[in-house]
Amino acid sequence: MLDLKVIAAGRGLDIPSEQLERINPVMQKLQDELQRVLHHLPEGPASAIAFQAREENEA
Amino acid sequence: MTIRDAGRLLRERKISCTELLDESLRSIETQNSNLNAFITITAYEARLQAKLLDQELAEGKDRGPLHGIPIAVKDLFYTAGIRTTNGSALFRDFVPDYDATVVRKLDYAGAVCVGKLNQHELAYGITSNNPHFGTVRNPRDTARIPGGSSGGSGVAVAAEMVFMAMGSDTGGSIRIPASFCGTVGLKPTFGRVSRHGCFPLGLTLDHMGPLTRTVEDAAITLEAIAGHDPKDETTASDRTFQGQPQRDITGLRVGVPANYYLSNADPAVRRSIETAIESARRAGAAILDVHVPDPTGLNTIARLLLLAEATAVMEPHLGRRSEYGQDVLALLDSGRFVTASDYINAQRVRRRMQTEWNEMFRKIDVLFTPTTPITAPKIGEATINVDGVEEDTRLASTRLVRGINPLGLPAISIPWGTDQIGLPIGLQIIGRAWEERTIINIAAVLEAARI
Numbered sequence: 001m002l003d004l005k006v007i008a009a010g011r012g013l014d015i016p017s018e019q020l021e022r023i024n025p026v027m028q029k030l031q032d033e034l035q036r037v038l039h040h041l042p043e044g045p046a047s048a049i050a051f052q053a054r055e056e057n058e059a
Numbered sequence: 060m061t062i063r064d065a066g067r068l069l070r071e072r073k074i075s076c077t078e079l080l081d082e083s084l085r086s087i088e089t090q091n092s093n094l095n096a097f098i099t100i101t102a103y104e105a106r107l108q109a110k111l112l113d114q115e116l117a118e119g120k121d122r123g124p125l126h127g128i129p130i131a132v133k134d135l136f137y138t139a140g141i142r143t144t145n146g147s148a149l150f151r152d153f154v155p156d157y158d159a160t161v162v163r164k165l166d167y168a169g170a171v172c173v174g175k176l177n178q179h180e181l182a183y184g185i186t187s188n189n190p191h192f193g194t195v196r197n198p199r200d201t202a203r204i205p206g207g208s209s210g211g212s213g214v215a216v217a218a219e220m221v222f223m224a225m226g227s228d229t230g231g232s233i234r235i236p237a238s239f240c241g242t243v244g245l246k247p248t249f250g251r252v253s254r255h256g257c258f259p260l261g262l263t264l265d266h267m268g269p270l271t272r273t274v275e276d277a278a279i280t281l282e283a284i285a286g287h288d289p290k291d292e293t294t295a296s297d298r299t300f301q302g303q304p305q306r307d308i309t310g311l312r313v314g315v316p317a318n319y320y321l322s323n324a325d326p327a328v329r330r331s332i333e334t335a336i337e338s339a340r341r342a343g344a345a346i347l348d349v350h351v352p353d354p355t356g357l358n359t360i361a362r363l364l365l366l367a368e369a370t371a372v373m374e375p376h377l378g379r380r381s382e383y384g385q386d387v388l389a390l391l392d393s394g395r396f397v398t399a400s401d402y403i404n405a406q407r408v409r410r411r412m413q414t415e416w417n418e419m420f421r422k423i424d425v426l427f428t429p430t431t432p433i434t435a436p437k438i439g440e441a442t443i444n445v446d447g448v449e450e451d452t453r454l455a456s457t458r459l460v461r462g463i464n465p466l467g468l469p470a471i472s473i474p475w476g477t478d479q480i481g482l483p484i485g486l487q488i489i490g491r492a493w494e495e496r497t498i499i500n501i502a503a504v505l506e507a508a509r510i
Contacts, residue, residue: 004396014378015392023393030363034401037356040411041404 002028062128062222062276069116069127076109076116076127080171083129086220087173093201095193096214098134098144100174105129108171115169122169124279125223131215132225133208134175135182136162136267137256145258146178146208148191148382159256160288161225161267168283173221176211182227182260183369183387184208185235185456186438190384194438197240199482203435206239206456208232212270213240223271223280229261230365231430231460233268234472238430238485241474243502244270245277248492249467250295252281253288259372261365264464274473274503278303281495302496304503309343311501314423319354320459323446324432331476331484332429338508339427339501347423352415357462360405360412364465367402370394386453409465416466420491425498428459430472430485459487469495473502475509 004020004027007013068074084102091097112127132138135145137155144150158166165172177195179187187195187210195210197203198218205213209226213236216224226233228246237244245268252267259265269280278300285300315321315336321329340346370377370391377395380388419426436443436452443452463470468489475486486505490498 002396007396013395015395019389019392023389023396027393027396030359030366031401033356033359034363034404034408037353037359037408038404040353040356040408040415042411 002031061273062124062271062279065128065222066124066126070121076112076171077106079127080105080109080129080173083173083221086218090198090218090220094196094198094214094218096177096195096211096218096220097131097174098146098177098192098211099142101141101172104141105171105173112169112171122167123283125165125283126169128170128223129173129221130165130170130223130225131174131176131212131221132162132165132172133178133182133212133227135178135227135258136225138162138172138175141175143175143258144192145182146180146189146192149376149379150258151191155256157256160253160290161284162256164284165225170223170283176209176215176224178211179208179232180384180387181369181373182208182229182232182258183390185231185453187211187236188438196438197435199241199435203437203482204239206236206431206435209236209270213237213242213244216240216242216270216272219272223269223276226268226270227257227260228266228268228464229264230361230464231457233266233270234430234460234470234485234487235456237270237472238483239435241483242270242272243274243277243474244268244472245281245495245499246463246470247281247285247300247495248469250293251285251298251300251469251493251495253284253286253291253294255288255290261368261464262372263368264361264365266464274471274499274506275304277471278499298493300495305500306504306507307343308339308501308504311344311425311497312423313339313344313346313501314349314419314426315346316351316426316428317348318350320351320428323448324429325434325446325478327478328429328432328434328484332427332486335475335486335505336427338505342504342508344501349419349423349426351426352412352419354462356408357412357465358458360408361461361465363397363401363405364409366390366394367397370397413466416468424490425501426489428487428489430460430487431456432459434478434482434484463489468492469498471498471502473506475505
C-alpha cells in the first residue's frame with residue numbers, strides 16, 4: 001500500500017500531513033490502474049519510448 | 060455575426076475596424092463585471108491597431124479574413140509589454156518582452172487583440188474559479204462554471220465580446236469550455252500550432268487552439284496560426300493548414316463508440332449525440348460501431364503524465380505554497396509522488412495506445428463522442444450526479460476529452476442541442492493526426508444541418 005507520509009518523510013518533502021492524507025487514496029488508485037494498463041505493453045523494442053508526439057503522429 | 064460576415068461588412072465599407080472594435084469593447088464593458096472573462100483589457104493598444112488597419116484597407120492593403128477582427132487570448136500567451144499572469148499570483152506582475160508566436164501570427168493576420176482572458180489558475184483545472192482573479196461565470200447561466208481551463212475564452216466568445224479567443228488544451232481545456240458555453244473549440248494535432256511563448260503545463264500534452272462562434276471561424280483561425288516555428292521544435296515542418304470547409308461528407312466513415320463514451324453520460328447528452336449521428340447519416344456518412352481501446356487506461360496515463368510534467372514545470376515555485384489555490388496545490392503535491400518508473404511506463408503505454416488507436420482509425424475516418432458527459436455544473440459543485448452515479452466534477456468533465464491529448468489527435472467540439480434547462484451540449488469529433496480538414500468538414504456539415 002502506498003503511504004505518502006512515509007515517502008514524504010523519507011524525502012524530506014515539506015507537505016502538510018492533511019494534504020498527504022487527502023491525496024493518498026487518489027495516488028493509490030492511479031498506481032493500481034497503471035499496473036492494470038501495463039498489459040498493453042509488448043516485450044521488446046516496440047515499447048521504446050518516443051517523447052516526440054510529432055514523430056509518433058508522422059509514423 | 061461571424062468572422063466572414065464581419066469581413067464582408069469591412070470590405071464593403073459598411074463598418075470600419077475601429078467601429079467593429081468599439082462594438083467589442085462596449086460588449087466587454089457591459090458584461091465583464093458580471094462574467095469576469097478578462098484579466099486585462101487592452102483598449103488603448105487595440106484602438107491604435109484598429110486605426111492602422113482601417114488605414115491599410117483604405118489603401119487597398121488587405122491582410123485576409125482576420126483583418127480588423129476583434130479577438131482575445133488566454134492569459135498564458137505572452138504579450139510584449141502587457142502582463143501575462145497565467146491566472147496565478149506567482150506571475151501577477153510578469154510582463155513579457157516578446158509575443159508568443161501565435162500572438163505574432165494573429166497580429167500579422169490583422170486580428171485586433173482586445174485583451175487577456177481569465178482562466179483556471181496555471182491552466183490546471185476545469186472550473187475557472189480563479190482564487191486570484193475571480194470566478195469566471197458562464198453566460199448561459201451565471202450560477203454555473205464556464206468550464207476550463209480556458210474559461211474566459213469560452214465566455215468571451217459565447218457572450219459575443221470577441222469573434223475568436225485563443226485557448227490551450229492539456230486535458231480538454233479548449234473543448235470543455237466550448238461544450239459548457241456552447242461555442243466551437245478546436246484542438247489541433249500536436250505539432251500543428253506553435254507553443255513558443257506560452258506558459259507550459261504538460262510539456263508533452265499542451266496544445267494551442269481557437270474557440271469561435273462557428274466552425275468556419277475556427278478554420279480561418281487555424282489557417283492563420285498553423286505551421287512550423289523554428290522556436291518550437293515540436294512543431295512539424297510543412298504543416299500549415301489551408302482551406303475552408305467543404306460541404307460534402309458522402310461516404311465518410313463515422314465511428315460511434317460501442318463502449319465507454321455514451322454510457323454513464325447524462326441521458327440528455329446521450330440523446331443529443333444520437334441525433335448528431337442521425338444527422339451525419341442523413342448527410343451521407345456511413346455509421347460504424349467501434350470498440351475504443353481502453354479509454355480508462357488512456358485517462359490514467361494522461362493523468363500520470365500531467366501530474367509529473369506539471370510538477371516538473373512548477374518545481375522552482377513549489378516552496379511558495381501560500382500563493383496557490385488549494386486544488387492546484389493538491390495536484391502539484393500529487394505530482395511529487397509519481398515515480399520515474401511510473402512516468403516511463405506511462406509513456407510506453409502511451410506509445411502502444413497510439414498504435415491501437417491508429418488501428419481503430421483504419422476502419423473509420425472520424426469518431427463521434429460527447430465532449431462532456433454533463434452540461435455545465437454549478438459554481439462550487441465538487442461532485443456531480445451523472446445518470447445516477449456521483450462523480451468528482453473535474454474527473455467527470457475531463458474523462459471524454461483528456462485521453463486525446465497524449466494521442467496528439469485533432470478534435471473539435473461543436474454545440475449540439477441543449478439539456479432540459481437549456482444548457483448547451485457539446486459534440487466531440489476526433490480525427491486522425493493532421494486531418495483537421497476532415498473533422499472541420501463534417502463539423503461544418505452538421506452545423507449547417509442544425510441551423
